[in-house]
Amino acid sequence: MAIQATSVQDMYNKMREKLADVVPDVELQIKAEIAYEINRLKVEKNAIILGHNYMEPALFATIPDYVGDSLMLSRKAAQTDKDIIVFCGVEFMAETAKILNPNKTVLLPASHAGCSLAESISAEDVRWLRSQYPGVPVVTYINTYADVKAESDICVTSGNAVAVVNSLQSDTVIFLPDEYLAKNVARETGKQIILPTRAGNALEKMHAGVDNGMKANIELTSPADFQMVGWHGRCEVHDKFTVSDIQAVRAQFPDVVIVSHPECSPEVVEASDFSGSTQAMINFVERTEAPRYLVLTECSMGDNIAAANPHKEMLRLCSVRCPHMNQITMEDTLDSLRYNQYEINVPEEIRVRAVRAVERMIAFG
Ligand code: SF4
Incomplete structure (x- = not known):
């Protein structure tokens, strides 16, 4: 999934192919240099990067070896043979990776990236x-x-x-x-x-x-x-979406298809056309053809879907952002690899009890 590039210029060219519609060129030039260095260091340190679907497009499209929702990334964390796992997500996700990999180094690029839930x-x-x-x-x-x-x-x-x-x-x-x-x-x-x-x-x-x-x-x-x-x-993000938002968007765009996350209220889910996990939402947009979509979840995911589906029109309500997911930047991910920060640890007596519940989830399929 991460972009393999032979030089910064090659990285920039490949990023332009993927992201020209959603990231301004001036930003691509800066991010290409960082992405190239992250991917070089990742190999040198025998590390893997896992990226949640809520990461911003330049990060999401360039440096994670795997992207996905919490379930998919937990599975990838359980399977890896790398020495270091860098988790581009929030703290409970990195903790889950550590629960599954007590002998590996798990890094979160921000000193704290919480979650209201x-x-x-x-x-x-x-x-x-x-x-x-x-x-x-x-x-x-x-x-x-x-x-x-x-x-x-x-x-x-x-x-x-x-x-x-x-x-x-x-x-x-x-x-x-x-x-x-x-x-x-x-x-x-x-x-x-x-x-x-x-x-x-x-x-x-x-x-x-x-x-x-x-x-x-x-x-x-x-x-x-x-x-x-x-x-x-x-969830402080999904709690903000309302049925009034949906009615207003449908009034302006009668042909819109509305996709919501089940962390939204039951009323919002009921008023939507489809509801599912972040990965299910992505899959839904990819396999259907509608004149336009409104995705009710963290705004960056709408950007990532738009980048992967340039012929599909995505509407977003981007005044609603997750302050915790937005702690994770490419700059901090580079520092995370350079300086081995911020290491996630879970006390062993807690980990051995927590791992049973996590492994049951993964085994469930
Ligand atoms: S969007 Fe942010 S606050 Fe909401 S569940 Fe995800 S990490 Fe937590």
Whole structure:
């Protein structure tokens, strides 16, 4: 996937072929030099670069050996025989690579690239939920830190969450921490969901989330009434997209096809034409022919789809950006390789418990 170039000029020429429609030439000239040096150092240090679909186009198209969503990149991290893994994504992704590769050096190009979902829940919260719902399996979104994964039975991504929940031999599941993803999965799996509130160690009045993911404010307090227990985490990016945005875009472009990520609210997902993981969204645009698309997710992904599909018109709502993904730059990736920074470590007692949940997710297929 990374561009193989014999010189900076060759790198620039190849970048122009791929990116001329989405990256100005003056930027290509600067980035070509950095990309060439990164790829040279990568070979010298026996490193692999994994790039999430949200990386900016010049980085995305030139230096990662593999690009994809969290699930695909976890699989690549599990398979690599390189000494160093540089993760162009956010911290929980690099942590997942370290969980799978305790003897390799895993580097994140920024000193901190967080995630509002990962920060919405602690290991103590998961232990508390287990105490409230004994025996109920804990399904955890990959957008969590290692100590939360260590308390979980299986991890999921947005690409396999429905299939994993359907596969569990359990009437009820705890699904953490994304409220919207849980509601969207609940609707697809025909489950009623509740969102318990924790005050100290007491189970406060349960605020019923939804009726099959759509109707709010129904109180469900008997275990017989619900089959999914969610949490209150939200992605600060996807939370900002609204049904009004969709209506406004459809009014201006009646032939637009709208594609949304399941971290968006159930109402936004319902108002869209297709919803899926970042990789599923990319695949959908590639295999369909519409006059234009609106992709409701991090804006850089729209640029990357546009670069790969120059004949397709992409609309983006780029006032909504992920401040964490945008921490990762080509300049910092070069420094990461030069100075071995910033190394990700996971305490071994946490890693050995977290790896079970991550490996179950990868084995699920
Ligand atoms: S886009 Fe949302 S889920 Fe993804 S890293 Fe940013 S805050 Fe987290």
